[in-house]
Amino acid sequence: MGGKRTRKGKHLLFYFTCIIIVSFLFGEGCIPQKRYQDKQQEQIQQSLMQAKNLMKKGNYKVALKKYQEIAKLFPQIEDKALYEIGLIYAHPKNPDKNFEESLKYFQKLVREFPKSNLRNQAEVWILILQGIKEKEKAIKALKEKISVLQKENKIKSKKINDLEKQIEKLKEIDLTIEEKKRESLP
Numbered sequence: 001m002g003g004k005r006t007r008k009g010k011h012l013l014f015y016f017t018c019i020i021i022v023s024f025l026f027g028e029g030c031i032p033q034k035r036y037q038d039k040q041q042e043q044i045q046q047s048l049m050q051a052k053n054l055m056k057k058g059n060y061k062v063a064l065k066k067y068q069e070i071a072k073l074f075p076q077i078e079d080k081a082l083y084e085i086g087l088i089y090a091h092p093k094n095p096d097k098n099f100e101e102s103l104k105y106f107q108k109l110v111r112e113f114p115k116s117n118l119r120n121q122a123e124v125w126i127l128i129l130q131g132i133k134e135k136e137k138a139i140k141a142l143k144e145k146i147s148v149l150q151k152e153n154k155i156k157s158k159k160i161n162d163l164e165k166q167i168e169k170l171k172e173i174d175l176t177i178e179e180k181k182r183e184s185l186p
Helices: 007-056 060-073 075-090 099-112 119-184
Strands: none
């Protein structure tokens, strides 16, 4: 009954032992990696939430620094950080808003992350900001034109006042001459 093991049985036991050892080694190796990924994901979410709360509170400078830090620490979500930085620079309530900077960050997102799910939104923002830039140029040109016209208007108003004064003087002279003519007549 307890005869010799066959060669097939010896190998089967060896294979089974190898499978257990390999699964133990690789199985343990995956668990710490999974924990690391979970922890990193938690850090990312926490950082994004902090930055978003800062922005909601109107603390744009600190939120901007937080998103820049996020972009450096977590390259896997750099596109998200770039998008948010672009939004901060374009935010109407941001006292330091800068459409040029906003445009740069959206363009960087589109250029460096062509497969990002934020690409389409960034492209829309680019179009909006370029439109705003064009409108600002047109407004600046119109303001300069208005300034020139106001200066011309002041000059013309002064000339009109001078001419009205001359007309008054001429009327006085004319009346004086008329009176002298009447006095000289018998």
